[in-house]
Amino acid sequence: MSKVAIVMGSQSDWPTMQNAALMLKQLGVEYDAQVVSAHRTPELLTEFAVTAADKGIEVIIAGAGGAAHLPGMIAAHTHLPVFGVPVKSRTLNGLDSLLSIVQMPKGVAVGTLAIGDAGAANAGLMAAQIIALHDEAVRSAVQDFRRSQTQKVLSNQKLELP
Numbered sequence: 001m002s003k004v005a006i007v008m009g010s011q012s013d014w015p016t017m018q019n020a021a022l023m024l025k026q027l028g029v030e031y032d033a034q035v036v037s038a039h040r041t042p043e044l045l046t047e048f049a050v051t052a053a054d055k056g057i058e059v060i061i062a063g064a065g066g067a068a069h070l071p072g073m074i075a076a077h078t079h080l081p082v083f084g085v086p087v088k089s090r091t092l093n094g095l096d097s098l099l100s101i102v103q104m105p106k107g108v109a110v111g112t113l114a115i116g117d118a119g120a121a122n123a124g125l126m127a128a129q130i131i132a133l134h135d136e137a138v139r140s141a142v143q144d145f146r147r148s149q150t151q152k153v154l155s156n157q158k159l160e161l162p
């Protein structure tokens, strides 16, 4: 059963949001990914968010660009933790997405990640770290991943001039 749901406002967000999926896959966390648009499919958004907890979802990752109200609207409908990924927009490079997602008024929380690929990957990592609180296999996958990053830095210290 999928523990993490990845949703995004448009098919065009997938190249960014697949970084969350790749991270979850690497860490052995089952996920579902689908397009749910706050303004194009508002009924689907409500249905998704209201039923997510009963379906066994524990964490939601929501990516959107522009006037990115998807993460906040989902958070308004569920007690599950919601992580928002600002997708880089064509006109304002994602600053619009970031400000739309990060400035949640007090009382409804969205954990906002960085703009673009890094934010999506880190959203996957955050979700896995939450699942790791009660899942030993995921916990050791997260720890292995962190160790391998450290090792990569330590084993490549060559800083040569061109």
Ligand code: RP5
Pocket (backbone or CB within 6 Å): 008, 009, 010, 011, 012, 013, 037, 063, 064, 065, 066, 087
């Ligand atoms: C938002 O509008 C989506 O999250 C996407 O980032 C942006 C553009 O969507 P498309 O016009 O590419 O479908 O709803």
